[in-house]
Amino acid sequence: MTPQGLQLLYLPPFSIIARFFVTAVFFAFIGSTYLTYQAVKGELLLPPAVHLFTLGFMAMTMIGALFQMLPVVAGVTLERPLELAFAVHVSSLGGVLLLVLGFITGGKASALTGLLLLLASFGGTAAYMLYKLLKAENLRDAPRGFIFALTAFLLGLLTGSSALLTLAGFLKLDYARLFDAHVGFMLWGWTALLVASVSFQVIEMFFVTPPYPRYLTRYLPPAVLALTVLRALIPFVLWDLLLSALFVAYAAVTAHRLSLRRRRVPDPLVYLWYYAVFFLAVSALLYPFKERLFAWFLLSFGLFVLSVISSMMMRIVAFLVWMHLTSQGVPNAPTMFKVIEPSDAWTLFSVHTALIASLVLLVEGFPLFTALFLSAETFLLCCFVLKGVLTYARLRRA
């Protein structure tokens, strides 16, 4: 009998996803505090700020979520998940801090140690997860998408490391090309593609919408990976235009699905998804002009990811707290809106909206308001995720 079916038994321990999510939201808060500090000083040093968000917040969240999703969504088990999660979490935490410190101070030793830790932790897990997924049979389109996203992540790590080693003088390669390939792999191939693949599964589930069209769920992942590889090998503006068109199409289809949802109760977490696909489309449209508008491209991409992660994290944490408590037989385990209340979600949504409104001031040359709203939002996200985790810690059966 296929042992794959038996993996249904396995609900990964809550401590795994909890540690990644808590660390991730703290990095988001540190990142926004750093941006506020830069706004006050009137300077902008991109590498540290960007990597606090992309590695500390985004990758930390996504790797943590994969620990949860692989068994449940793909029926794939990871061996000794607790030990693995512990090792990956601790070393990636140290890796992000050292790398960012290296970016800020220009310290080679710190940056390279951080890089090594990140390659071992994030790189190692991504390779292991990829190997497990490749061995699995009959994958549906969502987990099949993970395969392409994880491949892009590994390529992004490879090009990113090579770029850093070139910068540090250890390699003599074309830095500009490596950097450009790194951005393409990490933002489109990994982040946007993983979000899209997850959405193929969860949009239909959470909001009761019609399923995504099959041609999109089937062909978007390989097409995106192929384009990121092509643009790395043969730089040509056509690849960027095609990538841009694919993600604009994905964003439009997702907004349309959401508008057809059968659950009509006003839900701030749905509205966050609308923000997410809007900023995804904006960043896709800016991408072909990235030479001139790089910071604006990054900003819209960041708002896309912040919207989507906020929405998903609030729901997933609340659900898992209830699910784990009730599975342990805790009487009257709090249901989802008693773990993270609808008013919490509305507050977060309002601050997010204020953040978006503050972009008007940013265009006018006042970055401080945007940085402050961003800090407020990530602070709230920390509070709500912690609130869920502490509820679990308080009520769980030892």
Next chain:
Amino acid sequence: MNITQYLTEEHRKCDTYYAEAEKAVNAGDWEKAKELFNTFKEKTLLHFQKEEDVLFPEFERVTGIVMGPTQVMRMEHDQARQLMEEMERALEQKDKDTFLSAGESLMVLLQQHNMKEEQILYPMSDQHLDADRMVEAMGKLGEV
């Protein structure tokens, strides 16, 4: 029609029944909400019964896996039943917050449950069981 198609369609129908009940509760239309929720509950329980009384025993008999996925599925059905009782009490007391909170948990619970069934358990059943006979036996219990 095979087992996967037959039962997956029932999942989608139950989702729609819930969405309608939720809308009525949110609008504060308690009479209508009770009626719609009863339909949802009845249909969901019927679907559980088809699985627990027809599909799972046959799956366990043919595959020899007794303490496996079917056990987890039964446990999740029990969790869903408890939530539906909590929601029924909330409807009696016109307690919108408790209803919507339990309802949200129920929806996510059922969605991840259905996903596992649709992805692994039903295809395995189609592979190993006599699908026509199963669908016919489940059909005899009523229509969701």
